[in-house]
Structures are given as C-alpha cells and as structure tokens.
Amino acid sequence: MLSQEPVFLLPYTLHTTLLTTFPEQDKRQKAHLKTKPTDFPKIKLLFRNTRSKSLSLRSTDPTPDCSLSLSCSWEKRNWRMGVPLGVIVGRYTTAGGGSGGSDGEMGDGIIRHNRKCRDLVFLVIFIAFWVAMIVNSSFGFNQGNPLRLTYGLDYKGNVCGSKHANPDLRELEVRYWLNPNQVYQSGLKSSHFSLADAKSICLMECPIPSEDGLNFICDYPEGDIRLSVDDWIDRDYDYFEFLTPDMRNSSLQLQGPCYPIIFPSVNVHWSCQFIARASNISLRHWQQMGGVTIEENILIDKTIHRAINSPSAVLKRYVADIGKAWPVLIVCGGILPLFLSVIWLLMIRHFVAGMTWITVILFNALIISVTMFYYAKAGWIGHDAISVVIDESDPYVNISGREINHIRAVAVLMTVVMIITFLSSIAIVRRILIATSVLKVASKVIGEVQALIVFPILPYSILAIFYMFWFSATLYLFSSGQIIRNDCNANCCSYDLKSNRVNCDSCCGYSIHYTPHIGISILFHLFGCYWATQFIIACSSTVIAGSVASYYWARGEISEIPFLPVFSSMKRLLRYSIGSVALGSLVVSIVEWFRFILESLRRRLKLADTAPVSCMGKMMSSSSQCCLGCIDWTIKSVNRNAYIMIAITGKGFCKASAIATGLIMNNILRIGKVNVIGDVILFLGKLCVSLFCALFAFLMLDTHKYKSAHNRISSPLFPVQVCWGLGYIVATLFFAVVEMSIDTIILSFCQDAEEHQGTAQCAPPLLMETLDGEGETQRLTQGS
Incomplete structure (x- = not known):
C-alpha cells in the first residue's frame, strides 16, 4: 500500500457509535451499515448488497500511544474515507459495488459507480443530424457533376470534356469563344451582353493564327456538313471550303458557322485566353475577303481574364x-x-x-x-x-491569376x-x-x-x-447547380x-x-x-x-x-x-x-463597402x-x-x-x-x-x-x-x-x-x- 498511515484495530460494538465517525456527506452509506461484535485487524464495513467487499478506514492524524479501544479512536474523529472519487474509481468499493458488476458496474474493482445514460437528447440530435447529412449528400450526388468545376460550358449547355454531351466531347476540354466582337461587347460597361452569352465551343487545344494566311474555327459539324467529329478534329476544326455561298457570306459577317482566327490564345485553366495582339497577316486576309471590322481593343483580353479569375x-x-x-x-x-x-x-x-x-x-x-x-x-x-497557362505557350506571354497572389x-x-x-x-x-x-x-x-x-x-x-x-x-x-439558358435581351x-x-x-x-x-x-x-x-x-x-x-x-x-x-x-x-x-x-x-x-x-x-474603414471600426x-x-x-x-x-x-x-x-x-x-x-x-x-x-x-x-x-x-x-x-x-x-x-x-x-x-x-x-x-x-x- 502506498500510504504510510497506520490502520487501527477497532471493534464493531455499537451501531450508533460507528455512525458518528463518518463525515456528514456519507449519510447514504450509513444507512447500509451493520454491526458485528467480532474484532477485526482493521475496520470492515459490511453493506447490505450481497456483492459488496470491505472498505478500510484509516486515520489521517494517528496517535501512536492510543490504545486500540473504541472510545480513544472515535474521540479523535480524524477518520476519513476516500470520497467522492475514492469510492467511485480505484480499489475501493461502493454501496453498489461488487466484483461481478451489473450493467452499470465494471468488474475487478476498478470502476464501480452506478452509471446511467446521460444527455440522450443530444444523442438523438446527433443521429438525426447524420440522417440529414446523408440526405443532403444524396442531393449532391444526384444533381452534381465534378467536371463543371474544371471545364466550361459551350453554347449548347454541354460541359466540355463530357462523354454524355451531343456531340461527344470527351476529348474536347478547352473552351473557345468563336466571335471576338462578342467578347469585346461583353466587356463594355454600358453593354448588357454577358460573356456567358458569347458563342463558345469545346476544342482539344487553343488555336493560333496562321503564319501565311487565314484559317477558321467552325461550329460542330451537323446538318449539311457531312463530317464526323473525328474528321472535324483532324481538319483542325476548319471546313470553310465546304460552305455554301450563303454560309460563307454569313461567316464573313461573324455569324458563323465558321469564324476567323485573328487573335492568338493560350490555355488558361481550360479556357482560351485571347491575347489582344492581332495577327497582321490573318487580319489583312480577312479584310481582303470582305469580312466585317474586328475590334482589337485590349478589352478582349481583360474580359476573359476577369471571368477566369472571378472569386467563384x-x-x-x-x-x-x-x-x-x-x-x-x-x-x-x-x-x-x-x-x-x-x-x-x-x-x-x-x-x-x-x-x-x-x-x-x-x-x-x-x-x-x-x-x-x-x-x-x-x-x-x-x-x-x-x-x-496549361501546356506550352509563347514565353513572352505573361498571364497571372489570383492563385499566385x-x-x-x-x-x-x-x-x-x-x-x-x-x-x-x-x-x-x-x-x-x-x-x-x-x-x-x-x-x-x-x-x-x-x-x-x-x-x-x-x-x-x-x-x-x-x-x-x-x-x-x-x-x-x-x-x-442547374444548367439553364440565360435570359438575355442581346x-x-x-x-x-x-x-x-x-x-x-x-x-x-x-x-x-x-x-x-x-x-x-x-x-x-x-x-x-x-x-x-x-x-x-x-x-x-x-x-x-x-x-x-x-x-x-x-x-x-x-x-x-x-x-x-x-x-x-x-x-x-x-x-x-x-x-x-x-x-x-x-x-x-x-x-x-x-x-x-x-x-x-x-x-x-469589406468588399461591398468602398468607403475606407475607420480606425474604430477596425479596432472593434x-x-x-x-x-x-x-x-x-x-x-x-x-x-x-x-x-x-x-x-x-x-x-x-x-x-x-x-x-x-x-x-x-x-x-x-x-x-x-x-x-x-x-x-x-x-x-x-x-x-x-x-x-x-x-x-x-x-x-x-x-x-x-x-x-x-x-x-x-x-x-x-x-x-x-x-x-x-x-x-x-x-x-x-x-x-x-x-x-x-x-x-x-x-x-x-x-x-x-x-x-x-x-x-x-x-x-x-x-x-x-x-x-x-x-x-x-x-x-x-x-x-x-
């Protein structure tokens, strides 16, 4: 035993005498005591519970000369029990203790406290919360598509890179805006036209202008254009030579189905970022063909850059x-x-x-x-x-984003x-x-x-x-979210x-x-x-x-x-x-x-209020x-x-x-x-x-x-x-x-x-x- 305190021999003689020795807080234990006339090597308290064991009382202020008599020991009144925790945990037993232990007790004398279920209401709340979590997640699994987080939408509402689109876009992951004038118009503050309404399709990679002529990016082949998607890709998305006169005239008005490649572009987060630096050769050929005027303002660059780097x-x-x-x-x-x-x-x-x-x-x-x-x-x-920038690009092109900041x-x-x-x-x-x-x-x-x-x-x-x-x-x-057509008046x-x-x-x-x-x-x-x-x-x-x-x-x-x-x-x-x-x-x-x-x-x-914040506001x-x-x-x-x-x-x-x-x-x-x-x-x-x-x-x-x-x-x-x-x-x-x-x-x-x-x-x-x-x-x- 760790304690050095002596344990005295005290006989059980009178029930009432034993009760007076306990601290006031032990009234619950007092009611279960029995008297026994036999002397023991140390005091033993026998409880009415049949599974009870002995509990030792020890003196915290012992008197070596005191005889082992009842009066001497009780008059000192310095006897203590290890309560409350000493009775609950450890080698000590409790009124409900026992070696076997019921459902509320642990055997081997370690923990014998009569426990009961606590805070059940919050357990029910936690279980209900988990049911709600599963229902909430099932909504996401049913409605969501992680591809939307990376790739953009084409003008038909298809997610680039999706195999469930029409046509099949599983290899076409880069979003490209066909009409540069629409991109420019969407960047004007006075315009109600949005970049989301500008016509875009999905490609394998961002196109660049021809070095010795003019090439085109044409819409997905369908109708009278008898080409498969693979053939369209192999032709670098250009079937301008197959267009009827009406189609060619429409294309020169920037109404499709084919659009000229005037500006170089780079793949920035799976969207083709225009570089507001028009190819002089391609632009000259376009003008010679009778094409409409194409805006060369830097706003073309900034509009796409602003959309790609929006917080959302x-x-x-x-x-x-x-x-x-x-x-x-x-x-x-x-x-x-x-x-x-x-x-x-x-x-x-x-x-x-x-x-x-x-x-x-x-x-x-x-x-x-x-x-x-x-x-x-x-x-x-x-x-x-x-x-x-994804993939290789012009080393002189320097494009930054929020990520680097x-x-x-x-x-x-x-x-x-x-x-x-x-x-x-x-x-x-x-x-x-x-x-x-x-x-x-x-x-x-x-x-x-x-x-x-x-x-x-x-x-x-x-x-x-x-x-x-x-x-x-x-x-x-x-x-x-739901993919729905925009309500525009453009x-x-x-x-x-x-x-x-x-x-x-x-x-x-x-x-x-x-x-x-x-x-x-x-x-x-x-x-x-x-x-x-x-x-x-x-x-x-x-x-x-x-x-x-x-x-x-x-x-x-x-x-x-x-x-x-x-x-x-x-x-x-x-x-x-x-x-x-x-x-x-x-x-x-x-x-x-x-x-x-x-x-x-x-x-x-802070983002909504353009006025400077006062020192008092910052301090608060x-x-x-x-x-x-x-x-x-x-x-x-x-x-x-x-x-x-x-x-x-x-x-x-x-x-x-x-x-x-x-x-x-x-x-x-x-x-x-x-x-x-x-x-x-x-x-x-x-x-x-x-x-x-x-x-x-x-x-x-x-x-x-x-x-x-x-x-x-x-x-x-x-x-x-x-x-x-x-x-x-x-x-x-x-x-x-x-x-x-x-x-x-x-x-x-x-x-x-x-x-x-x-x-x-x-x-x-x-x-x-x-x-x-x-x-x-x-x-x-x-x-x-």
Missing part, C-alpha cells in the same frame, strides 16, 4: 484540385501522418528524455522548409513559380509565423525540462497500458472512411446548321445557376464535417481518459486494472456517455461556426475576433477536462464541466505551469507531423503528373492546406494518448490530494517517483 471560378478550381489530387490526400493526409504519429508515440515511450528537444528543433526546421517552398511557388526564389499572401504569413516560432522556441528552452518530467509520466502510463498506442487506429479508420465520403460529397455539392445572330438559316431568336448562352438552398446545403455540409471531426476526437479522448483513470485510481497496480482497460472504457462511453460527448462536440462546433460566419460577413462587408472588428478566439480556446480547454470527468465519474456534460472547472480553478497555481508547458510541446509535435505532411505534399504536387494533362492542378495551395489540416487531425488523435494521459493524471492527482489533505493516496509509485524526482510534488500539492 477560383473557388471551383480549388475544390476541383482536391478531386485531382486525391492520391496526394491519401498519402500525405492519411498514411504519412499515421506513420509519423505512431513513430512519435514509440519515441515518447522509449526515448522521452530527448523527444522534447527533437520536437522543438524539428518544428523550426520544418516550418522554415515549408516557408521556402511557398517562396519558390510564389516566384520569389528560383524559377518554379506556379503558372496559370494567394500563394504570395500565404508566403508572407508563413514568414511572420516562422519568426514568431523561432523567438518562442528560444523563450521555452528553460521550460523544456519541466515538459520532459511531465512526458515521463505519460510514457510510463503508455508502458503499463500498451493498448493505448494501438487504440487511436480505430477512430483514425472511422475518420478516414468519413472523410472519403465527405470529400466525394463536397465535389458533387459544389457542382450541383441582339445577336448565328447560323443554325440544322435549319440552314441565320437564327436571331435564341442566341443566349447557358450558365450554372445555384439556388439559395444549395448554398445552405454546402454550409450544412461544412458544419457537419467539423462536428463529426470534433465528435470522433472527443470520443477518442474520453476512452483514453477512462483507461488512464483506471491506471491512476488503481495506484498503478496492474492486477487491479481490467484485462482490457481501453475496451472497458470504450464500453462505458458507448453505453452511458455518448450523448455527453455529442453535446460537448456540438458546443465547440457552434462557437467555431459562429466565428466563421462573422468572419465571412466581415469580409463581405479585431477585438471581436480576439474575444471569440479566447472563448473558443476556453471552451475547448474546458471540454477536454470535462471529457476526463465524464470518463471518471460518468456525469453528464454540464455537471462534468462544472466539476472540472471547479477543480482547475482551485488548483490553477498547482497545475498551470506544468500543464501549459506540456501542452505546448505536444502542440509543437502535432505541428511537426502536419508540417512534414505539407512538405511531402509539395514534393508530390511538384511532379510532372500534376503539371500536365487532366491531372493538372490550378495551384498547390489548397491540396497542401488540406493535407496540413488532415495531418494535424490525425496527429491529434494519436497525440491525445499523451495529452489526455497527462491531463487525466494531473486532474486525478489534484483531486486525490484535495480529498486527503494534501497527500495523494491513490497516485501510483511510478508517478510519485517521477514527480518527487523533479520536485513537482510539492508544487502540485502546496500550490507553490
């Missing part, structure tokens, strides 16, 4: 990049962080003394490396900047973070020894309960399946090959229209991802906390721990506390989502964001400790939060320094894993596969950020083994010390040796 178009390309880079997400967002996290846990288990230093040094090296990669892609280092903004941000990180690392050097002593405690717990290293693979697998479903649904939801005409005449009635183009409920569906889908992620992490943390609590309150004696403590803790969670975990994860999700909504509104107002905006950030951090911290109390006591979320908060506030000076520095090291460790994933994602996306053909991504920014986030989430699942071990042991230690007047009686010897060796026991128990 950039967002669609970023989402499409996720679909194209799915192998990178699997490797760098799934497999790699799993491998690195397990390696880190094993290193903590066997090489804890050096891991704190390795973590700090490696973190600084990785953040510098990732920052340098951003610099390279921004074009500030070397000649490997991202390009918006985003990369540069992130590079600047990473520079600031790198500097702050380096200075912070210097500041915590003197505290690393404290972190090492705390990590030693966790490493010894992992060594005793080795299933903790393997357990995170279960929530990891569940989360991996969820993310595969979620990312697939995301691609379809973002592309689930006066335009084009030749209809089927009717063999010029049609001026239906020249409006097609667009993808998103109804308001699609926006709500996307927001609901995003919220569902965050809630589900927080829920799985919370379940994992609660199971770990329950396993570590079993170890602590059994005083580190393996014989007193269940055969499978992780399985026992998981069983208690699923049967009694899953609703409480759903409530806790919901609270965090709502606060985080509230921050997201406010930030989105702030950005929209920054203050509100700061306050919400502090609230979010506080709630996450309270939730984490609430999960520990849920695992130990089986209370509901609100009650567990109150217990955990009260315990922290009463011992803030005792646990603050030790707990914070431990969390900092673990946070740096998680960042190391996620940064390494981001760095490896950069390397994979820098290969030829993702720079050409169909797999070409618009920018490595979004896939890298997603891999970074996934790596951090996976690391959180595995690092929670150490994090929750530290928090559970510290909270249990402080609770134990409070209940026993500053002396922890249930702390295992390994914990006491480690804390005594670092001089932390006195600090924890005396608040120094």
Whole structure:
C-alpha cells in the first residue's frame, strides 16, 4: 500500500457509535451499515448488497500511544474515507459495488459507480443530424457533376470534356469563344451582353493564327456538313471550303458557322485566353475577303481574364484540385501522418528524455522548409513559380491569376509565423525540462497500458472512411447547380446548321445557376464535417481518459486494472456517455461556426463597402475576433477536462464541466505551469507531423503528373492546406494518448490530494517517483 498511515484495530460494538465517525456527506452509506461484535485487524464495513467487499478506514492524524479501544479512536474523529472519487474509481468499493458488476458496474474493482445514460437528447440530435447529412449528400450526388468545376460550358449547355454531351466531347476540354466582337461587347460597361452569352465551343487545344494566311474555327459539324467529329478534329476544326455561298457570306459577317482566327490564345485553366495582339497577316486576309471590322481593343483580353479569375471560378478550381489530387490526400493526409504519429508515440515511450528537444528543433526546421517552398511557388526564389497557362505557350506571354497572389499572401504569413516560432522556441528552452518530467509520466502510463498506442487506429479508420465520403460529397455539392439558358435581351445572330438559316431568336448562352438552398446545403455540409471531426476526437479522448483513470485510481497496480482497460472504457462511453460527448462536440462546433460566419460577413462587408474603414471600426472588428478566439480556446480547454470527468465519474456534460472547472480553478497555481508547458510541446509535435505532411505534399504536387494533362492542378495551395489540416487531425488523435494521459493524471492527482489533505493516496509509485524526482510534488500539492 502506498500510504504510510497506520490502520487501527477497532471493534464493531455499537451501531450508533460507528455512525458518528463518518463525515456528514456519507449519510447514504450509513444507512447500509451493520454491526458485528467480532474484532477485526482493521475496520470492515459490511453493506447490505450481497456483492459488496470491505472498505478500510484509516486515520489521517494517528496517535501512536492510543490504545486500540473504541472510545480513544472515535474521540479523535480524524477518520476519513476516500470520497467522492475514492469510492467511485480505484480499489475501493461502493454501496453498489461488487466484483461481478451489473450493467452499470465494471468488474475487478476498478470502476464501480452506478452509471446511467446521460444527455440522450443530444444523442438523438446527433443521429438525426447524420440522417440529414446523408440526405443532403444524396442531393449532391444526384444533381452534381465534378467536371463543371474544371471545364466550361459551350453554347449548347454541354460541359466540355463530357462523354454524355451531343456531340461527344470527351476529348474536347478547352473552351473557345468563336466571335471576338462578342467578347469585346461583353466587356463594355454600358453593354448588357454577358460573356456567358458569347458563342463558345469545346476544342482539344487553343488555336493560333496562321503564319501565311487565314484559317477558321467552325461550329460542330451537323446538318449539311457531312463530317464526323473525328474528321472535324483532324481538319483542325476548319471546313470553310465546304460552305455554301450563303454560309460563307454569313461567316464573313461573324455569324458563323465558321469564324476567323485573328487573335492568338493560350490555355488558361481550360479556357482560351485571347491575347489582344492581332495577327497582321490573318487580319489583312480577312479584310481582303470582305469580312466585317474586328475590334482589337485590349478589352478582349481583360474580359476573359476577369471571368477566369472571378472569386467563384477560383473557388471551383480549388475544390476541383482536391478531386485531382486525391492520391496526394491519401498519402500525405492519411498514411504519412499515421506513420509519423505512431513513430512519435514509440519515441515518447522509449526515448522521452530527448523527444522534447527533437520536437522543438524539428518544428523550426520544418516550418522554415515549408516557408521556402511557398517562396519558390510564389516566384520569389528560383524559377518554379506556379503558372496559370496549361501546356506550352509563347514565353513572352505573361498571364497571372489570383492563385499566385494567394500563394504570395500565404508566403508572407508563413514568414511572420516562422519568426514568431523561432523567438518562442528560444523563450521555452528553460521550460523544456519541466515538459520532459511531465512526458515521463505519460510514457510510463503508455508502458503499463500498451493498448493505448494501438487504440487511436480505430477512430483514425472511422475518420478516414468519413472523410472519403465527405470529400466525394463536397465535389458533387459544389457542382450541383442547374444548367439553364440565360435570359438575355442581346441582339445577336448565328447560323443554325440544322435549319440552314441565320437564327436571331435564341442566341443566349447557358450558365450554372445555384439556388439559395444549395448554398445552405454546402454550409450544412461544412458544419457537419467539423462536428463529426470534433465528435470522433472527443470520443477518442474520453476512452483514453477512462483507461488512464483506471491506471491512476488503481495506484498503478496492474492486477487491479481490467484485462482490457481501453475496451472497458470504450464500453462505458458507448453505453452511458455518448450523448455527453455529442453535446460537448456540438458546443465547440457552434462557437467555431459562429466565428466563421462573422468572419465571412466581415469580409463581405469589406468588399461591398468602398468607403475606407475607420480606425474604430477596425479596432472593434479585431477585438471581436480576439474575444471569440479566447472563448473558443476556453471552451475547448474546458471540454477536454470535462471529457476526463465524464470518463471518471460518468456525469453528464454540464455537471462534468462544472466539476472540472471547479477543480482547475482551485488548483490553477498547482497545475498551470506544468500543464501549459506540456501542452505546448505536444502542440509543437502535432505541428511537426502536419508540417512534414505539407512538405511531402509539395514534393508530390511538384511532379510532372500534376503539371500536365487532366491531372493538372490550378495551384498547390489548397491540396497542401488540406493535407496540413488532415495531418494535424490525425496527429491529434494519436497525440491525445499523451495529452489526455497527462491531463487525466494531473486532474486525478489534484483531486486525490484535495480529498486527503494534501497527500495523494491513490497516485501510483511510478508517478510519485517521477514527480518527487523533479520536485513537482510539492508544487502540485502546496500550490507553490
């Protein structure tokens, strides 16, 4: 036994005498006592429950000279029981305890608290939410087409590159605007003509003007044009020589079916970007043939460039990049962080003394490396900047997009973070020894309960399946708008090959229209991802906390721990506390989502309001964001400790939060320094894993596969950020083994010390040796 307090021989003589020795809060136990005239080596309290065992009373203020008589011992009135937690968790029994244990009890004397289902309402809400998530996603799978995120629409409403179009466009992926005058007209501020109404078709590649004459791009062959699509492609889309006189005259009026190639163009994100630099030779031939005047204004260039780089178009390309880079997400967002996290846990288990230093040094090296990669892609280092042009183009053509601006903004941000990180690392050097002593405690717990290293693979697998479903649904939801003909009043005409005449009635183009409920569906889908992620992490943390609590309150004696403590803790969670975990994860999700909504509104107002923002407005905006950030951090911290109390006591979320908060506030000076520095090291460790994933994602996306053909991504920014986030989430699942071990042991230690007047009686010897060796026991128990 760990405690050095003597246990006195006291006879059961009178029932009433025994009752007077108990603290006031133990009235529930008093009613179950029996008297027994036989003397025992120590006091034994026999309960009416047939499965009960003995409970020892020990003196906290012993008197060595006191005889073993009833009057002497009871008059001291210094007898204590380990309540309330000593009765709930550990080797002690309760009024409802027993070795067998009912559904609400665990055998082997570890946890014998009578539990019941908590927060069932929120469990029902969570299940209903998941049903709504499935229904919402099915809408996206039914209505969406991920090709719309990458490729544009032709004048018939077909998606370029689609095999279901008429004609078959599976090899024709580049959108090309046939009539340059319509492009120019759509760019005029006074015009109501939209670029979406300008006639466009799908080609294999962007055409360039002839060097010695004039060539044409003709409409899809149909009607009197007896050519197959393959023949049309082989002829470079030019069948001008087969046109009738009426068709030729219509083409010279820029009404089709054939249109001259006057301007060079380059493939920019699968749309042909005109270069406002007309070919003199082609233009002269056009004029000699009697063609109408063609505008050569730079507005032709800017109009297409503005459409390609609109915020909605950039967002669609970023989402499409996720679909194209799915192998990178699997490797760098799934497999790699799993491998690195397990390696880190094993290193903590066997090489804890050096891991704190390795973590700090490696973190600084990785953040510098990732920052340098951003610099390279921004074009500030070397000649490997991202390009918006697909395939080869004129080296003198310089076209930029929003993607390069985003990369540069992130590079600047990473520079600031790198500097702050380096200075912070210097500041915590003197505290690393404290972190090492705390990590030693966790490493010894992992060594005793080795299933903790393997357990995170279960929530990891569940989360991996969820993310595969979620990312697939995301691609379809973002592309689930309806393709409908625009309502335009433009006066335009084009030749209809089927009717063999010029049609001026239906020249409006097609667009993808998103109804308001699609926006709500996307927001609901995003919220569902965050809630589900927080829920799985919370379940994992609660199971770990329950396993570590079993170890602590059994005083580190393996014989007193269940055969499978992780399985026992998981069983208690699923049967009694899953609703409480759903409530806790919901609270965090709502606060985080509230921050997201406010930030989105702030950005929209900033873009809509052209007037300069006052200093007071900027200060209020920054203050509100700061306050919400502090609230979010506080709630996450309270939730984490609430999960520990849920695992130990089986209370509901609100009650567990109150217990955990009260315990922290009463011992803030005792646990603050030790707990914070431990969390900092673990946070740096998680960042190391996620940064390494981001760095490896950069390397994979820098290969030829993702720079050409169909797999070409618009920018490595979004896939890298997603891999970074996934790596951090996976690391959180595995690092929670150490994090929750530290928090559970510290909270249990402080609770134990409070209940026993500053002396922890249930702390295992390994914990006491480690804390005594670092001089932390006195600090924890005396608040120094």
